[in-house]
Amino acid sequence: MSRILEPLTIGKVARLAGVGVETIRFYEREGLIEEPPRSASGYRQYSKEAVARIRFIKRAKELGFSLKEIKELLELRIDPETTCEDIRNRAKAKIEDIDRKIDSLLKMKSVLERLMATCRGREPVSECPILEALEDREK
Amino acid sequence: MSRILEPLTIGKVARLAGVGVETIRFYEREGLIEEPPRSASGYRQYSKEAVARIRFIKRAKELGFSLKEIKELLELRIDPETTCEDIRNRAKAKIEDIDRKIDSLLKMKSVLERLMATCRGREPVSECPILEALEDREK
């Protein structure tokens, strides 16, 4: 019930988010997560939101976003003096970027599916040269 | 008509693929593209397929694949002594990975779309805190 009252140490956050302790301090230095409050002895005290934020950073990296781009994504909400119009423009650009990524992934997927469909049994691979397509028609 | 007879130099390939000359030599050393034939004076001679291959590498990187993973994707066709069964298994794993990426991107996209929809006019941003969702429900 009262889990907000029990702040997480950096080690617990690291375990929950699946990263190392040093990585969290690194993200803090880089401005990807804000400096958390400290205990009397100087220990960082995190809330559960920090875990979600770090997991998001981790996943976004796996999707090909750089830390710089991820910071921009995260800043699509904290900025205190940006207009909604500005936010909308930035969000639109990100959506377009995401759409392009999805397109490329779908293309890769369909080529792999064709490969699987054509490549049956246990004949040698030279009989399955469908992947030519994967390397073509990119825009 | 006879464009196969005119091989491309490394500089032309680099320009066509949108990378630097050094990057191509680096990919060759890393085994991502095979060593091309050489001219009498030792110049590398590329075909247009090389351009497609390098473009594919470039795009796959932007989708969050490491060079090691990209190599695996490209090897889904050249190997001369793999069975189709093996290829099918490897392709299946790649498709699953791609599906997970697409899922995450769709999730990010829908959150950004909700942000744009909610955030109208020119009110300050604190009125648009929809992005909370972006940081959650990953899995």
Added chain:
DNA sequence: CTTGACTCTGTAGTAAAGTATAGGGTTTAA
């Protein structure tokens, strides 16, 4: 009340993926 597992700051080292430079040969267009 101590010992082992934390935490802190600060700095240094690493892996991946390029990018640049040195020192040399080649092609081509004026």
Added chain:
DNA sequence: TTAAACCCTATACTTTACTACAGAGTCAAG
């Protein structure tokens, strides 16, 4: 026929994103 613009190898440097100490303080279990 020469100078700009290429290419070659080999090696060194850079950037991004961590990862690993060193040296010191803190906390919690037995």
